[in-house]
Amino acid sequence: MSIKRSTAPIKFLTIHCAATPEGxxxxxxxxxQxxxxxxxxPSYHLVIELSGRLVRTLDDDQIGVHVAKSNTGNIGVCYVGGMSKDMKVPKDTRTLRQxxxxxxxxxxxxxxxxGLIVRGHNEWPGVAKACPSFDVNGWLKMEQL
Ligand SMILES: [Zn+2]
Structure with a gap:
């Protein structure tokens, strides 16, 4: 497996969910996999499991596959979850540890x-997805980030 690397500056961090059921x-x-x-x-640079465990899946200079056409200089972070238990609706299922x-x-x-810009997948132009199933901007403000 050969994953492309880039020397482009890192300008974005995009938050995703794995679209897996709550719990x-x-x-x-x-x-x-x-x-x-x-x-x-791998799509993302980092994956956060339910326990809060952080797993690195790509180096920062490796180009991910997580936002169509905008992966260069864009770090992808994915938390496990993001859907209701019955998989019917997008849901913020993040545990306190996540x-x-x-x-x-x-x-x-x-x-x-x-200068890094942090946004949800759903804030990228042309993305008609609920991912990451929560309001990233609102959360950043609430956390004073
Ligand atoms: Zn996504």
Missing amino acids: RANTAAEVT WDTDRFGQ KATLRDVVIAYKRKYP
């Missing part, structure tokens, strides 16, 4: 890449 403890390895089956490589980890990731990346 189902899929692992980062599973999420990565689904993406590899589908796209030939929220805490996500917060730590945002703080660390903003520090590492000044």
Whole structure:
């Protein structure tokens, strides 16, 4: 598996959900396997499991596959969950530990890449998806990030 690398500056961090049902403890390895089956490589740079465990799945300079046509210089972070138990509706299923980890990731990346823009997948132009199933802007404000 050869994953493209880029020296482009990191300008974005995009938050995603794995679109898995609430409470189902899929692992980062599973999420990565689904993406590899589908796209030939991991989609995201980081995956956050229900326990809050953070798993690195790509290096920052490797190009992910998580926002159509806008993957260069764009870090993808995915939390496990994002759908209701019955898989009928998008839902913010983040556990307290996932929220805490996500917060730590945002703080660390903003520090590492000044001027970094953090947004949800659904905020990218032309994206008709609910991903990541919560209002990223509202959350950033609430967390004072
Ligand atoms: Zn997404």
